[in-house]
Amino acid sequence: MRIARFSLDGNVAFGVVEGDELDIIKGHPFAGVERSGQRIPLDKVRLLPPVLPNKVVAIGRNYAEHARELGNDVPDVPVTFFKPSTSVAGPGDPIAYPGFSSEVHYEAELAVVIGRMCKEVPRARVRDVVLGYTCANDVTARDVQRAENQWARAKGFDTSCPLGPWVETEVDPADLAVQCTVNGEQRQLGRTSEMVRSVEDLVVHITEAMTLLPGDVILTGTPAGVGPLHVGDEVAVTIEGIGTLTNKVIKRD
Template structure:
């Protein structure tokens, strides 16, 4: 099932995607999904970020080749950091090149959407707390990341976390293709099978420390091939079984 969040004539709702139409959900998708039977053509709506998370928990250096390309070792324990809710934007939304960086870079990632409140989740029960999966772009001010011990500014700036285009609930994330293109040219190509730590391991590790709420998002790391973006670039993240998330880079006025 593909669940989209959308806007139509100023109203925001969730819907289940059926070919080129959305069947509006009664309420929200966290729990039993109740379809209204009211169908709206996809072409008539504006897709929004599929969720508005209270927090985005991101994992760094979870692909060995990506860690190596930046001169880093694979860490003994997962490297985690937070992106605020204000970093989140949706498909086709503009992303803005921050004025404090000269090296904005893309990072294509599989995102996990949490379906219910959870804490101290055992690895073997991690699937029980997952609503589904979506595409993400962990936009990073690379020069700032290198220059500051904490990654808050480098990875948490406004529009640094595009998500979308929808949530896929029926998906095995163990071995999915991940691709990033810039202006149609392939820059990243990897598979989730190359993750150092699996999604259940990451959920268990993160929930040792914090409670995850419905709609919270975990970013699972990026494969090798990261690189720079310029104002005017169109960057697209495509994940097998989900779809494509595209955003254009703008200069903030």
């Protein structure tokens, strides 16, 4: 099931994507999906970020080749950082190039969407707390990341976390193709089976320390091939079985 969040005539709602139509959901998907039977064409709505997370918990260096391409070793424990809710953008929304950076990179990632409040989740229960999966772009000011000990500004600026186009609830995350293109040219191509730590590993690790809430998002790391974005570029993240998230880079006002 593909669950989208959308805007129509100033109203925001969730719907189930079926072909080129949306079946509007009563309420929200975290209490179970109840279809209204009211269907609208997909091209008549504006797709929004599929969730508005309380927090985005991101994992760094979770693909060995990506760690190496930036001159890093694979860490002994997951490198964990946060992206604020204000960094989230939706499909088709612009990525605003921050004025404090001159080297902004794309990072295509599988995103895990949490479906219920959870803490200290045992491995056998991970699938029970996950609503589904979506595409993400962990946009990074690489020069700032190198210069500062903390990654908060480098990875947390406004529009640095595009998510979408919807949440896919029925895909198996174990071995999916993850691709990034810039202006139609392939820049990244990897598989989630190459992750050093699996979705299950990450949920267990994160919830040892903190409570995750419905709609929270985990970014699982990016494969090798990261590189620069420039004003005017169109960047697209495609994940097998989920869809494509496309955004254009603009100059920040």
